[in-house]
Amino acid sequence: MKLSLKTIRDADWRYYVGSIIIILAFLSALDTGFSLFKNVFIALATTIGTDYTYNRVVRKKSFWPRSAVVSGLLIGVILQGLWWHTVIAAVLAMLFKQTIRWKTHNIFNPAALGMVSAGIFLPISLVWSASAVPLATIALGLLLAYIIGRIPLILAYFAAHAAFMAGYSVLTGTPFIDNFMFVEFFMVFLMLVEPVTSPSERKIRLVYGVVAALLINILILTIGWFSFLPAFDPVLTGLLGANLVGRALSK
Structure with missing residues (x-):
């Protein structure tokens, strides 16, 4: 074949x-x-x-x-x-x-x-x-995103992440690049793009990527609010929130 x-x-x-x-x-x-x-x-x-x-x-x-x-x-x-x-x-x-x-x-x-x-x-x-080797995570993740048609989703996520961190850097006076690199590449490239729970429609995928970036960063900044829980992960929780929004917007 x-x-x-x-x-x-x-x-x-x-x-x-x-x-x-x-x-x-x-x-x-x-x-x-x-x-x-x-x-x-x-x-x-x-x-x-x-x-x-x-x-x-x-x-x-x-x-x-x-x-x-x-x-x-x-x-x-x-x-x-x-x-x-x-x-x-x-x-x-x-x-x-x-x-x-x-x-x-x-x-x-x-x-x-x-x-x-x-x-x-x-x-x-x-x-x-599992993302201890960032370059490998990014390279293999991009290959996967290309194969399953999720490159625009990845770009939407990182664009929203960059915008959020740019604003945070201005407000706090901290280096943008340090804040921008505060991202879990493994989640983005292997969980966010998963075809079953990411939207099938291209436009909704872009919204989904933006929502995921915003939710995750907001939850990271407000992590202290959830100290009453035995364990709380803002990255996975933000992903679940984006899953819900993506499904609600899909037909």
Whole structure:
């Protein structure tokens, strides 16, 4: 079969995302140690097992849950700490994926929703260690965004982020470049662009990217308001807010 851009784009995007997460996790492990993969295996076993069981018992269907693999990889590389924290977040992610929908579509990124929900009642530790090699994250992320047609979304996010940080720099007298670089590239390139929970319409994608940047930065600045929670991640929470807005604007 002749390889073409159309062939590449027609392939299941989950294979690309999963491969990139594994590569970034491996690069991170070279510096921090391979204990990270123990958590990845726990998360994968839980998401795959939960999703497969739900489909088998409730929906009376049996198939390999590819989306559960992506969610497991995301949870495994972001949520660090006690193994049972990972299990709870992974189970919640799969249950929410199956039950919180709008016209058969997922509203929220399942991995993000599972981790944020777990943080409401558990002191979980969220670490963006998979983006420990920023250049690799950016390069592979841009390649993914090009393949799945999300480059305009990425540009909209960073344009809004730059505008927000420019205003913040003026108000606080702090260097713009330092403020601009305060961004989680892993979330932007691998979670924000996810085709299932990002809008399918081009114009709405741009709004979605802008909303995500604004929400995340506002939540970062107001993080003290959420100190009553055992764990709070402004990046994932902002992503979920953008997911909701994107779905509300979509037909």
